[in-house]
Amino acid sequence: MASIRLENIEKRWGSFTAVQRQSLDVADNEFLVLLGPSGCGKTTTMRMVAGLEQPTAGDIWIGDRRVTHDLPKDRDIAMVFQNYGLYPHMSVADNIGYPLKVRGISRGRREAEIRKAAAKVELTHLLDRRPRELSGGQRQRVALARAIIRTPRAFLMDEPLSNLDAKLRVTMRAELKHLQNELGITTIYVTHDQIEAMTLAHRVAVMNEGVVQQIAPPDQIYDRPANVFVAGFIGSPPMNLIHVKAENDLLVAENARVKMAAAMPAQDLILGVRPEDVSLCAQNEGSMRGSVFASELTGDSVLVTVQVGSQRVLAKQDRSFRIDAGAPVGLRLNENRLHLFDAETKERLP
Amino acid sequence: MNYSRCLSSRSSDLLVLIAACVILVPIGWIVLAAFKSNVDVFQLKLFFSPTLANFATILDPPYVIHHKLLNSAIVALVVVVVSIPIATLAAYSLSRFKLYGASFMLTAILATQFIPAVTIVLPFFLMFRSIGMLDTLLALILIHTSIVMPYAIWMIKGFIDGIPIETEEAALVDGATRLQVIRNIVLPMAAPGVITASIFSFILSWNEFMFALVLTRRDAITLPVGLALFNAETGVQWHLLAATSLIIMIPMIVLALLIQRHFVQGMTMGAVR
Numbered sequence: 001m002a003s004i005r006l007e008n009i010e011k012r013w014g015s016f017t018a019v020q021r022q023s024l025d026v027a028d029n030e031f032l033v034l035l036g037p038s039g040c041g042k043t044t045t046m047r048m049v050a051g052l053e054q055p056t057a058g059d060i061w062i063g064d065r066r067v068t069h070d071l072p073k074d075r076d077i078a079m080v081f082q083n084y085g086l087y088p089h090m091s092v093a094d095n096i097g098y099p100l101k102v103r104g105i106s107r108g109r110r111e112a113e114i115r116k117a118a119a120k121v122e123l124t125h126l127l128d129r130r131p132r133e134l135s136g137g138q139r140q141r142v143a144l145a146r147a148i149i150r151t152p153r154a155f156l157m158d159e160p161l162s163n164l165d166a167k168l169r170v171t172m173r174a175e176l177k178h179l180q181n182e183l184g185i186t187t188i189y190v191t192h193d194q195i196e197a198m199t200l201a202h203r204v205a206v207m208n209e210g211v212v213q214q215i216a217p218p219d220q221i222y223d224r225p226a227n228v229f230v231a232g233f234i235g236s237p238p239m240n241l242i243h244v245k246a247e248n249d250l251l252v253a254e255n256a257r258v259k260m261a262a263a264m265p266a267q268d269l270i271l272g273v274r275p276e277d278v279s280l281c282a283q284n285e286g287s288m289r290g291s292v293f294a295s296e297l298t299g300d301s302v303l304v305t306v307q308v309g310s311q312r313v314l315a316k317q318d319r320s321f322r323i324d325a326g327a328p329v330g331l332r333l334n335e336n337r338l339h340l341f342d343a344e345t346k347e348r349l350p
Numbered sequence: 351m352n353y354s355r356c357l358s359s360r361s362s363d364l365l366v367l368i369a370a371c372v373i374l375v376p377i378g379w380i381v382l383a384a385f386k387s388n389v390d391v392f393q394l395k396l397f398f399s400p401t402l403a404n405f406a407t408i409l410d411p412p413y414v415i416h417h418k419l420l421n422s423a424i425v426a427l428v429v430v431v432v433s434i435p436i437a438t439l440a441a442y443s444l445s446r447f448k449l450y451g452a453s454f455m456l457t458a459i460l461a462t463q464f465i466p467a468v469t470i471v472l473p474f475f476l477m478f479r480s481i482g483m484l485d486t487l488l489a490l491i492l493i494h495t496s497i498v499m500p501y502a503i504w505m506i507k508g509f510i511d512g513i514p515i516e517t518e519e520a521a522l523v524d525g526a527t528r529l530q531v532i533r534n535i536v537l538p539m540a541a542p543g544v545i546t547a548s549i550f551s552f553i554l555s556w557n558e559f560m561f562a563l564v565l566t567r568r569d570a571i572t573l574p575v576g577l578a579l580f581n582a583e584t585g586v587q588w589h590l591l592a593a594t595s596l597i598i599m600i601p602m603i604v605l606a607l608l609i610q611r612h613f614v615q616g617m618t619m620g621a622v623r
Contacts, residue, residue: 050519050523051522051523052519052522052523071522071527072519072522072523073522073523073524073525073526073527075523077523078523078524079519079520079523081516081519081520082516083514083516084516085514085516085517085519085520086517086520087517087520087521087534087535088517088539089538089539098521098524098526098534099524099525102521102524102525102526102527102530102534103525146520146524156523
């Protein structure tokens with residue numbers, strides 16, 4: 001168990017910068033999730049921690065040891081890969097026991113440890129099988145057992161659930177969380193799935209274009225997004241981002257006049273409001289008015305898209321709510337849950 | 351529709367039959383001739399009194415075919431033993447590491463084989479003569495190694511390219527050294543390719559004629575060159591030539607039967623990647 005520190009780390013391939021110069025700290029026993037869209041640099045960041053990529057600049061520390069130029073084998077970490085990275089020519093038992101085998105642990109001790117690790121992920125009955133004879137979920141468990149067999153200083157997980165079906169993903173997510181709680185090992189987890197990030201993480205680092213946009217606990221990421229990117233990326237359905245102009249204590253756009261508590265200097269802003277903080281009302285009552293563009297039943301709710309001038313606003317309504325397309329409506333916003341961003345810098349206004 | 355499909359199937363059967371005949375009839379003739387006496391060879395009869403006398407004759411002077419068999423076996427085996435590990439490591443490097451000029455190197459390696467052997471055999475002859483290596487097995491081993499290496503590198507590289515990089519990275523993170531990764535992960539996974547390349551290298555060396563003809567005289571003569579001994583003043587001794595040819599073919603047939611599964615898997619896997 002150890003903390004992980006990335007100091008002014010940067011990764012470039014020629015003129016392409018995959019990870020821009022920045023620092024990142026992961027506390028001992030912490031579960032940090034790197035979240036972001038494809039190509040945002042999250043996997044590259046993790047691979048640099050693993051030693052599978054060399055940083056162009058900066059240093060990596062695991063515990064009190066600088067490991068920037070150490071080989072992966074000398075970093076005492078375990079990694080679970082997106083495609084599991086199992087050894088197809090070895091049995092499940094040999095796969096799990098490989099980290100001990102290369103460390104010269106005797107066969108007897110190895111077998112005991114293999115059984116112990118396999119029991120933790122409920123694989124004991126499959127030890128003689130080959131990976132190709134296992135289902136996706138079982139393969140994932142083998143990869144997990146291989147990671148936990150030797151109590152490493154840190155776990156690195158690269159989208160480990162992305163190849164599983166939706167139902168199995170939920171089960172495995174819970175198991176991962178349980179395992180991390182039980183073992184208390186510092187974990188860096190890469191995903192593009194925000195539900196995984198929100199449910200698993202102690203802290204989430206949202207990345208885009210090689211830069212960490214915000215690093216905070218999940219509730220803070222959701223409630224106080226640092227910029228327009230985080231606001232739009234976190235949440236499903238995503239936050240409404242409405243272009244407005246500040247005029248004294250009003251935010252004005254076509255067919256929209258939102259009253260704020262205090263006056264503001266005249267400027268272009270982006271108003272962020274989550275669909276669950278928007279409710280429908282009579283056209284003359286709300287702070288915005290428009291007509292229903294579409295209404296979609298998702299099962300547990302109804303998503304109503306309203307055309308407000310040239311912009312569209314999404315409102316999440318009760319599952320029993322019904323409305324026809326084209327109907328004139330007003331929109332009432334929860335004034336305690338409004339987010340304001342500078343239209344130019346895209347950063348959150350305090 | 352069915353009629354045309356049936357016709358097409360019949361015609362492809364016929365083509366396969368013709369192709370099989372073209373390939374098998376000469377082999378069949380050699381097999382039969384190897385057990386015929388000199389007078390029976392030119393009679394195309396299938397029923398005759400088989401004899402092993404031809405095999406006894408080729409073991410006696412001046413032919414001593416067993417000596418040439420031993421030379422062929424030593425050269426082919428040493429070539430495989432030397433070239434395959436080197437080719438595997440070269441293929442691994444070319445497949446996995448970012449090497450300066452790697453694609454040029456790969457093309458250049460193969461391009462050496464586009465040069466007709468007959469155009470370079472003379473410089474090799476002069477070179478080996480000047481260093482006193484003419485008519486030695488070592489000279490043949492060196493030449494054959496250089497012949498098989500490009501094919502072996504290309505074949506094995508195709509297989510290593512097909513191994514998911516994640517599998518190797520998993521082993522590196524699990525604590526393996528690069529050599530352990532090659533031994534424990536890459537070699538078992540690329541085994542069909544390595545076996546295919548080994549068989550191919552063995553066959554190339556076993557059948558090689560041009561260099562063996564020019565670079566050997568008496569002590570290091572291999573089986574294919576040995577066949578020329580039967581072109582005597584009295585004419586070609588077909589019965590002895592057939593018996594020797596059979597001896598040349600037998601290891602190939604046995605090899606093919608023993609490792610047919612790997613060979614087929616190897617050839618097809620290499621082809622799709």
